[in-house]
Amino acid sequence: MTQPVIAPDHIPADLYDVIAALCRTSIDVAAIIAKGPLGQSLGNLVGENSDGDGQKALDVLCDEMFTAALTRENVRWYASEEQETVNSLNENGKYALAIDPLDGSSNIDVNVSIGTIFSIFEAKDDAEASFLRPASEQVCGGYVVYGPQTALVVTFGAGTQMYVLDPDTKVFILVEEKMTIAPTSKEFAINASNYRHWVQPVRAYVDNCLAGKDGPHGKDYNMRWVGSLVAETHRILSRGGIFLYPSDARKGYENGRLRMIYECAPIAFVIEQAGGRATDGETPILERQVDTLHGRVPLVFGSAEKVTRVAEHHNMPAV
Ligand SMILES: O=P(O)(O)OC[C@H]1O[C@](O)(COP(=O)(O)O)[C@@H](O)[C@@H]1O
Ligand SMILES: [Mg+2]
Ligand SMILES: [Mg+2]
Incomplete structure (x- = not known):
């Protein structure tokens, strides 16, 4: 039997399929980023988002990839940096997911770490009201960093977990169950x-x-x-x-x-x-x-x- 893309042990059961879909998509994104100039042009300006930021080819591509993957999952509403309004995905979905599909756009062409950031709430009937609420109501928050290692850092409200993608098996492996930040620093x-x-x-x-x-x-x-x-x-x-x-x-x-x-x-x-x-x-x-x-x-x-x-x-x- 093939191993799941991420072990279910530390993930709330209702959210597991959504997290697994984020993981699978981020593996594909990481592969595209790793090819850099050997693959498609990623850093070309292709438009402007509703915030007035230039959209690069990789911003738009990542948005399309995450939209496609999450449409099949328990996600009713999808809000993205790259979309002016909220998209309706699965009308029976339990969750509302907000995403910065590609964070750090100015670093796309310079081989420096970039990422994907996501936030999940329980969906309300009103699309916008599902997101325009106190941040404390999130049921999940996290990011994937595409760097020398691809890593997922995520919280469901019971500590912050870190997983690192094993490039051989394409499985995210838990490396820290409860991360702690040094209380001070220089x-x-x-x-x-x-x-x-x-x-x-x-x-x-x-x-x-x-x-x-x-x-x-x-x-x-x-x-x-x-x-x-x-x-x-x-x-x-x-x-x-x-x-x-x-x-x-x-x-x-x-x-x-x-x-x-x-x-x-x-x-x-x-x-x-x-x-x-x-x-x-x-x-x-x-x-x-x-x-x-x-x-x-x-x-x-x-x-x-x-x-x-x-x-x-x-x-x-x-x-
Ligand atoms: O160019 P500045 O003003 O230093 O801003 C950098 C910040 O902008 C961002 O790139 C904004 O995110 P996007 O790339 O998703 O638009 C952050 O990742 C970063 O911290
Ligand atoms: Mg960003
Ligand atoms: Mg972005």
Whole structure:
């Protein structure tokens, strides 16, 4: 008998087929990415999504692949970064699934880790209402990272699990049943080119990190910015740190860059279930909701102590 693509042991029975379909599709996506320039053109601009972002060929292809796979499953509503409105898949489906089919589009052509992020709620009769609700109502959140290894990180609300794809057997193998994020760290991730646009508390926090041993934190820091949310999340889950995509003064960045439903909410769920924290700077992401499908929220997540310190900066009077 062939082995299932992922063992059912740690996955709620009702969600198993959906997760298995995500796994099978991500194996196909990983194979396409691994071929790079030897296969089809992946990084060509082919259009624009409803958020005004350029759509690359791989963004659209991944969206089509996940749609096709999930149509056969227990998914009633499908919301995607690449679709303006919610798609109806299986009218008898129990779940509503939101997806960033390909995260880190700017890294497609440069052989750097990219991923797929997904969030699952129980479906309501109203398509949009199934997603426009507090992030705490997610029944599952997770991502697949396509890097040197293809890995699935997922939570169903009872800890964060990590599976790595065995390239020989094409089976996702559980390697960590309950991930834990280091409570503190000396690494921060932010796109520092936007420094002049940031809100004051974020500037103050980063200034303190840059001051190193001589500043109020009393230690030297290291900085990272991959440009793929999945890759940053994976690094922070593995060795701690903090990620910030704050609101800034640029037009359209009043709530940062990252979209609540298929980026911030599932990442926050995974992080909190691993003992980290995820906020919009002050308020936990899991307590927040947006009122449009592609609505953005500022995102700060990672080691609990670091995220708490950013919140403290928001409560301090501006200098
Ligand atoms: O280019 P910037 O402003 O640094 O933004 C990088 C962020 O944008 C994203 O690429 C947005 O995701 P998409 O590639 O799915 O649009 C994140 O993965 C990443 O953290
Ligand atoms: Mg993304
Ligand atoms: Mg994307």
